[in-house]
Amino acid sequence: MTTSRNLARHERELLLFLIETNAPLYGALADRWLDQINSCKVREIDSSLFLAVCHDQATEDSGCDAYTLRRELIGIDEGVAVLAYVQIMKTPTDDLIDIFSIDRLDGKPLKHYPSPGPELMIMELGKRIGGADWRNVYKESDFPFPSQRP
Template sequence: MNTMQRPLASHERLLLQFLLAANESFYGAHVLRWKNQVERCTVHEVNVPYCLAISHDEIRISGGGFITLARELVCVDEGVPVLIYACAVETQSGYVLDSFDIDRLDGEPLVAYPEPGDGLMVMEAGKRIGGADLRHVYKESDLPPRFKLP
């Protein structure tokens, strides 16, 4: 397991920025703060190369919220669906990004790193809301809607 802190690679930063842009209409001003955080953050891998813990100086509020952002991205790698998402945690100074994850759903390593753009499907509450139509490999479901942050 590699726990060394490092800056985001340019391809990681671009994909995370694309994910944040997809969430902007849902989270508003929070996304601007997260975009600023991404510009200066460092990360370290957690268990696997594509599960990145994002550094932040803020202290998590005891019992504070931990959320997966409402909108997730889906792509396909060698015919296997890949889920791309980020999580935020409540701190004394507000919600901050805590992790950025890319999960190839068969558990195998990625062959090709996802590229931001129209080739990604945007999902919210288990439903496709935009981007590529990849429902032939990643089925829609009925998930409860995520709550908006204060």
């Protein structure tokens, strides 16, 4: 079993930025997620860039579904797109942050951890909606996403 740890400062800052970017879509849930990251512990799953938030066993057992936050972040590392996203675990009583992941999309090791701010591209449902314009390395999707509520 992997040991748990606190979020590192750079991880917490990027996760905070990602939650704040999604806050207009999720309202009070985003407020609860901000509270959650202030005290959460994480476990590294296969790498220090794929983090699972630790929950008590009763919460883990009650997880009944999951979804990815609608807004994701794209950064650049040595000319390669880097995707930052959060997966939420649904339980009968709450939606909780479950996974926080940073993926360099060529599979190579990350050299420069993304910094929160305007140098990140904000994507929603496969389309750029703000931030930097990195569409030259991360294409928008032509997939016809169904209309959905957050």
